[in-house]
Amino acid sequence: MSLVVDLFMVLLILTSAVWTVLARDRRDAVIAFIVLGLQLSLVWMRLMAVDVALTEAAVGGGATGLVLLRACARLQPVEAEGRLPGLRAQIAAGLLCAGVGVALAAVILAPAAPAPSLAPAVAAHMDEVGLKNPVTVVLLAYRALDTLLEKVVLVLGLIGVWALAPDLFWGGRPASLRAASPSGTLTFLARVLPPVGVLIGVYLVWNGADHPGGTFQGGTVLAAMWLLVMMAGLGELPETRALRLRRLVAVGPALFIAVGLAGFWMADGFLSYPPEYAKPIIVAVEVALALSIAVILGLMVAGPAAKEPER
């Protein structure tokens, strides 16, 4: 029985994935991609990977769809001019993607006989960190360097997005997110939902220490709420040169690095925590990271500066 259900899920996912590639209209492809994200979240749930399922639900539902639909709207004039890549370029891109796909499948389908796992080792040393969610323990204690680099990459990504702005606009506001004609319904939603959403975002971050959840999921939910307010036109995006904004972008990674450096004399080395303070340190880093992630994701969706900075 459960095999039938699993196969059905696979069928659904393949349908959405293939349609995402084949859809003629760009917007149809994006909608299929949103659907694919929802389905992937269900698959992660089926695989008991609740943390990943939460991330997929938050990122897929709250961020990717918006980014891609915005890109669609922006590409509309380009499409009207008929400047599409030629057939040869399309075939080359298709072959390249197929190659990557086959290579990934080969790596996943042909693993070493007992797949190497450090899970028992993590489970054995959970107590020393003082948290109960093994995923958070791995992300912020054992593989903290990876997590740190991941956040630094986010900052670099944002700098990359900002760098797309013409010199004239550097430091100005991004193009408005406001709907063309914000209806009363949208305004209502943007007034009612954010308080609840912020609460849930904070809950996910706080909960991440001991249960599935954490900085990325919480941060994404916070970013989504911020963007909702902007889309309804209830608030304006800040200028990208605003100092307070830039501080928020940097606070998470900066605190993480500071904690890492402090590890040299407080504990055994870079990014190692003194055992008795491990939990408070990790929670503090998580809170700062969640703030930074929320602001960075929001600004990435908003895009590069599109207006001259005001004097």
Next chain:
Amino acid sequence: MSLLLDLFTIVAVSSGLFFFLAGTVGFLRFPDTLTRLHALTKADNLGLGLIVLGLLPRCPDLVSALKLVAIWALVQLGGATASQLIAEFARRGGGR
């Protein structure tokens, strides 16, 4: 008592499933966008609502029960607004 409770859950969840069925059938069979939207809202409101109702007595703790109610309330809010927005979008011609 537990038999009665089981019966309650089974009846409520099954009714919820019925509304999901009705929603899906209507969504696939109705002739135009706005009537399909009407079918969709049945799954949002009653389908999920009845499933939540059936699961409430089985919650292991109060927090879970509150979360269930919150989920239902959020889907109500989100579903109602999304339906409005999609309907406005369709009436404007979906950008035709």
Next chain:
Amino acid sequence: MAEFLFAAAAIVLVLTGLALVRMLWGPSPADRMMAAQLLGTGGGAIAILVAIASGMTAVLDIALTLALLAAFAAVALTLGEPGSKRRGGGE
């Protein structure tokens, strides 16, 4: 009881999966977006059924996130305007 709830979750999966046909057929972006909407609600229903059936209450948070962001994609869709030439809404 758990079996019944798991079976109910499977039925919701099949029903919302069938709605995928609308995503393929359309004809308008509004119809396709509705398929995503139904899948979001269905996903929430599946998550709460699985959470209660398995006792993994953490799964409820997935449903909570899905429910919170239920309207988000629809909001994003209406942003793509003002549209020039596009196939449209009511058929």
